[in-house]
Amino acid sequence: MKSEKRGLSVWQLTMLALGTVVGGSFFLGSSIAIRAAGPSVLLAYIIGGVLVYFILSALSEMTVANPVSGSFRTYTEQAFGRGAGFTVGWVYWTGLVLAMSSEATAVSILVRGWFPELPMALLGMGIIVSVTLLNLLGAERLSKLESGLAAFKLLAIAAFIVIAACIIAGIGTVGSTGAVGLNVLRDQNWIPGGIRGIAGSMLMVMFTYAGFEVLGLAASDIANPAVTIPKAIGYTIFLLVGLYLAAITVLFLLIPPSLVSEQISPFVSALSLYGLGWTGIVMNIVLVSAILSTMLASVFGLGRMLRSLAEEGHTPAWMRDRTDLPYRGILVSGGAMLLALGLGLLLPQGVYLFLVSSGGFSLLFAYCLIMASHYRLRKQHGGPLTQRAGMRGFPYTSWFSIGSLIAVLASMPLIPGQGGGLVAGIMFVVLFVSVYSLGSRFRKPAVESSRQRILQNHSVSSLGSGYAQAEMSEEWSEGENKD
Helix, strand or coil, X not given: CXXXXXXXXXXXXXXXXXXXXXXXXXXXXXXXXXXXXXXXXXXXXXXXXXXXXXXXXXXXXXXXXXXXXXXXXXHHHHHXXXXXXXXXXXXXXXXXXXXXXXXXXXXXXXXXXXXXXXXXXXXXXHXXXXXXXXXXXXXXXXHHHHHHHHHHHHHHXXXXXXXXXXXXXXXXXXXXXXXXXXXXXXXXCCCCXXXXXXXXXXXXXXXXXXXXXXXXXXXXXXXXXXXXXXXXXXXXXXXXXXXXXXXXXXXXXXXXXXXXCCCCCHHHHHHHCCCCXXXXXXXXXXXXXXXXXXXXXXXXXHHHHHHHHHHCCCCCHHHCCCCCCCHHHHHHHHHHHHHHHHHHHXXXXXXXXXXXXXXXXXXXXXXXXXXHHHHHHHHHHCCCCCCCCCCCCXXXXXXXHHHHHHHHHHCHHHCCCHXXXXXXXXXXXXXXXXXXXXXXXXXXXXXXXXXXHHHHCCCCCCHHHHCCHXXXXXXXXXXXXXX
16 A cells, blocks of 8 residues: 555656546547538637636646545535535546446457457456456556556657658658648638537537546545646646647648548548558557556546545445545446446447447536536635635636536537437436435434534635535535525
């Protein structure tokens, strides 16, 4: 357990975040956004990058002030009460389990292309069991593996940018293609889907950015959160947005959006036009490593989210871990992914987009509550939650972010297949609100009174151990009165 207490470094935390974010949703799923918006998807990626910056800034401010393993789930509970914390925690956990089971299916399809005799179900189960067991090694060891996988993915994107730049400049092109570049865009409609296309592409764009919240969930595994988290966030934003925008820009200078297929990575399609068809094999290797990396980091976050829910009494008592590493949370999350995988294999082919979009809803729902919780806690605290200035542009950036995220959720039906994900996401919210409401009727009053007495002993000025404990106690009391 000593390795757990040393804490993750800035570089390890950055690689863990990038390992979660850069996955199959970018290498393959970005084709859905490109088909919907054409070259104007660049605007969607810029808007998405701005939103990620504001969300991470808010999460960073709350995490530095109160570094707890529950991260945004705990902050939501502090701001809006136990019911809200219960709901966002379970909606996030459920959505991410579904999304990762779909990623396991995607990896199985890719691996089966090399070993066609292996059954899909067996491959998927093996992948989920493997990423679950690897998470039991602990944060320190997992971060080393994640650093290697994340570096491999980033190098793959950088290599594509370099190769594309050479082709655009006419260096090393096959045949008489010559220099390309703006010639590809000359006869193209830059905004083929109009505002509707940009709005419809935003869910997949945000999903390609999704996963950065692991920075907050890793708070309990960081030795010095006040220094490490802000630096890791800065590196994550710079690398992520910079590489995404560069890769998508050169992509549009190589291939018209009309030739992009949702069944093939747009990067493979682009390079194949210029005699580099062998890149399909390389890209499949990158895709497999990228998705496995995303699954590893996601199970890391799932285990810690489940531990946070268990510590607050939002799960059966047997799910509470007594060690620094959330063994039970990791194992339960892995088991749930196996169940979701079985469900995915039984449903039609369109289930992949459904699972991804329902997972996307859960993540965006969590991001909305991150911004809303940060807004309310700052209002209650009367200023920034840390000694630093806090999130820039507050409260206007909070309003912009919340409004934009709600707009993205509302635009989900604009892309075929995403409407079902929106309905499923709303059903998750209703389900867990109902479960909490029913459970609160049978909650023991003595347990709640004891919890409130403990919390009332903490001062609001004690930011290091919880800047909003008094407000949380008040919210819980109000919730009990309403019950």
